[in-house]
Amino acid sequence: MIYTCTLNPSVDYVVELTDFHFGELNRATKTAFFPGGKGINVSRVLKRLGVDNTAFGFIGGFTGNFITDALKKEQIHCDFVEVDGDTRINIKLKASIETEINGQGPLVSDKDQQQLIDRIERLQEGDFLVLAGSLPPSLPAHFYITMMETAKKKGVHVVVDTSGDALKQAIANKPFLVKPNQFELGELFETTIRSHEEIITYGKKLIEDGVEHVIVSLAGDGAFFFHKDMTLFATVPKGVVKNSVGAGDSMVAGFLAAYVNGKSLEEAFRYSVAAGSATAFSEDLCTKVKVEQLLNEITITRMGDFA
Ligand SMILES: Nc1ncnc2c1ncn2[C@@H]1O[C@H](COP(=O)(O)OP(=O)(O)OP(=O)(O)O)[C@@H](O)[C@H]1O
Numbered sequence: 001m002i003y004t005c006t007l008n009p010s011v012d013y014v015v016e017l018t019d020f021h022f023g024e025l026n027r028a029t030k031t032a033f034f035p036g037g038k039g040i041n042v043s044r045v046l047k048r049l050g051v052d053n054t055a056f057g058f059i060g061g062f063t064g065n066f067i068t069d070a071l072k073k074e075q076i077h078c079d080f081v082e083v084d085g086d087t088r089i090n091i092k093l094k095a096s097i098e099t100e101i102n103g104q105g106p107l108v109s110d111k112d113q114q115q116l117i118d119r120i121e122r123l124q125e126g127d128f129l130v131l132a133g134s135l136p137p138s139l140p141a142h143f144y145i146t147m148m149e150t151a152k153k154k155g156v157h158v159v160v161d162t163s164g165d166a167l168k169q170a171i172a173n174k175p176f177l178v179k180p181n182q183f184e185l186g187e188l189f190e191t192t193i194r195s196h197e198e199i200i201t202y203g204k205k206l207i208e209d210g211v212e213h214v215i216v217s218l219a220g221d222g223a224f225f226f227h228k229d230m231t232l233f234a235t236v237p238k239g240v241v242k243n244s245v246g247a248g249d250s251m252v253a254g255f256l257a258a259y260v261n262g263k264s265l266e267e268a269f270r271y272s273v274a275a276g277s278a279t280a281f282s283e284d285l286c287t288k289v290k291v292e293q294l295l296n297e298i299t300i301t302r303m304g305d306f307a
């Protein structure tokens with residue numbers, strides 16, 4: 001079974017405008033609400049790709065109810081810990097360029113934290129746990145590690161999609177999969193990455209450090225995949241980008257969906273890139289039909305065996 005965990009879910013309020021002017025009254029041309037947060041996006045895409053899963057995390061208030069209702073309508077199992085405050089609202093402004101304002105998130109008590117750890121304690125060997133997104137400010141920075149250690153003791157495969165210190169600490173626990181973008185990969189090694197050669201150097205370094213699978217996304221410029229037996233580069237399909245929110249999360253879901261269905265690593269990587277681009281080319285997250293339409297538009301090159 002696949003479980004996703006979103007410590008800081010969000011209602012994503014997407015506001016479209018022809019133009020945005022600071023300090024003035026701006027009127028939207030279109031608005032929409034979506035259940036959001038990285039793990040929740042992974043859950044939604046997994047379900048669309050035909051993979052049942054359960055969503056964990058902390059949720060609260062009227063915004064939390066909106067999320068659980070939306071997920072239940074999509075037949076995603078929800079096993080959230082209910083907190084006292086309101087789940088945050090993240091604003092996604094789409095004018096000539098995209099601007100995001102992410103909220104802080106509610107207070108999470110020690111008791112709430114323990115309830116989430118108890119859920120992780122109940123996972124079984126061979127399960128997958130996707131830990132994704134930022135921590136609400138009230139959670140200690142090492143909470144990711146506490147969750148990872150709990151899961152690893154149970155023989156659970158842990159996937160980590162976060163950034164900054166939380167990602168850095170997670171690497172030490174040898175996760176099954178991480179998916180940094182180019183900037184996040186640089187952040188991990190306290191450097192700025194500018195070339196494919198540098199991506200290969202640092203991607204391989206993560207494998208040497210014990211991460212099993214690494215996907216490095218480069219938005220419209222392709223993606224790399226690293227495993228102890230191979231380094232692959234994929235082109236991305238061409239299309240009109242409508243929405244980059246959730247594209248990275250869709251890559252995680254695409255890889256996992258193909259992997260648990262027994263596809264080879266190369267095919268799982270192809271599926272991952274197709275899912276990322278299918279979301280980028282959609283208003284909401286990708287659909288299975290759209291992902292499968294893009295599979296043949298991706299060229300994968302083997303960069304030589306990992307030595
Ligand atoms: N211009 C584009 N053309 C085609 N595909 C794209 C484009 N931009 C993004 N994508 C798809 O989205 C994937 C993820 O993009 P990106 O590297 O921006 O990830 P990310 O930074 O984790 O995204 P986010 O945090 O916005 O979800 C890419 O690997 C690709 O499949």
Ligand SMILES: O=P(O)(O)OC[C@@]1(O)O[C@H](CO)[C@@H](O)[C@@H]1O
Binds near residue numbers: 035038090132135246
């Ligand atoms: O603040 P975080 O947890 O880093 O990111 C949250 C978020 O921006 O990520 C998702 C897209 O990846 C959105 O649904 C959500 O609003």
